[in-house]
Amino acid sequence: MFAQDDSQVYQPERDTYLLLKCALADAKPADTIIEIGTGSGLIAHEMSKISKKTIAVDINPHACIAAKKLGVEVIRSDLFSALKNNPKFTLVLFNPPYLPTRPEERIDDWLEYALDGGTDGRSTIEKFADGLAAVMDRYGRCLLLISSLTGINEVPAYFKSKGFISLVIAEERVEDETLYVLRISRDLCSL
Helix, strand or coil, rough: CCCHHHHHCCCCCCHHHHHHHHHHHHHCCCCEEECCCCCCCHHHHHHHHCCEEEHHHHHHCHHHHHHHHCCCEEEEEECCCCCCCCCCEEEEEEEECCCCCCHHHHCCCCCCHHHHHCCCCHHHHHHHHHHHHEEEEEEEEEEEEECCCCCEEEEHHEEEEHCCEEEEEEEEECCCCCEEEEEEECCHHHH
């Protein structure tokens, strides 16, 4: 039997609450919603109050257990890898690991998956962008939280190279960084 360890689960912080605020303003009852990297499950739990078609994924088994305790339907998955046969989603939410992390700064635990964004902070974000079209409805949208540490110009440019457009819909200064929520949709003019 696997024992949950809450110290291995990313707990809600200001980034979580900023993304949640934007998601609550954007979500509709008819949406099919997925939260990637659910962590504690707070956002997916709140979304399930709006749309009964809400699921969450996380690679961290401790996070999956925490989210299930909130009544969230959870799939253990590395980003989209376990979602091959699911329908496309109209709202995709993601608070990715975005902290720039050098190899010598890495720690070997499950919480690292919630924090380590690679050397430039964009490693997981770019993998997410590479797979987004396969899970997002043609007219769907994605809310993505990023940081000024990650690159407010670089992230939208990468999504643009994948056929998406991005708009900053919220920002909040937190200590030594600024958090941004991007609203991402397909660039239908480029299809």
